[in-house]
Amino acid sequence: MTKAEIVEQIxxxxxxxxxxxxxxxxxxxxxxxxxxxxxxxxKISGFGNFVVRHKNARKGRNPQTGQEILLDARKVLTFKPxxxxxxxxNDGDExxxxxxSPGESHSVEVNQ
Numbered sequence: 001m002t003k004a005e006i007v008e009q010i011x012x013x014x015x016x017x018x019x020x021x022x023x024x025x026x027x028x029x030x031x032x033x034x035x036x037x038x039x040x041x042x043k044i045s046g047f048g049n050f051v052v053r054h055k056n057a058r059k060g061r062n063p064q065t066g067q068e069i070l071l072d073a074r075k076v077l078t079f080k081p082x083x084x085x086x087x088x089x090n091d092g093d094e095x096x097x098x099x100x101s102p103g104e105s106h107s108v109e110v111n112q
Contacts, residue, residue, distance in 0.1 A: 003025060008021075010025065039052055046084045047081070047085055048085055049079070049080045049082075050077060050078070051077070051079075051080070052076070052077055053078055054073065054075055055076055056073050057072055057073040058070075059071070
């Protein structure tokens with residue numbers, strides 16, 4: 001799904017104008033990017049966590065030449081999906097997710 005498709009879904013489902021929907025999407029992504037750039041975690045309940053991790057410099061190998069090279073230290077973005085998202089992706093085979101109203105928490109029951 002592209003950013004434009006997200007804007008279109010907000011336009012259709014919420015009723016904002018396309019311009020308002022586009023501004024909303026841009027602002028949400030801007031806030032997420034700024035928060036991650038500051039090194040903070042972004043937790044979206046019912047969806048998952050975005051975390052910036054630091055990777056130390058390490059030795060690597062050029063796959064074409066086999067020559068050893070030094071890979072610089074860098075930051076990487078990781079995403080860990082929530083249990084609710086995992087359940088939705090796996091068709092709820094193992095868990096049952098109760099329906100909630102906007103702003104309420106999701107509850108998950110384990111069916112063993």
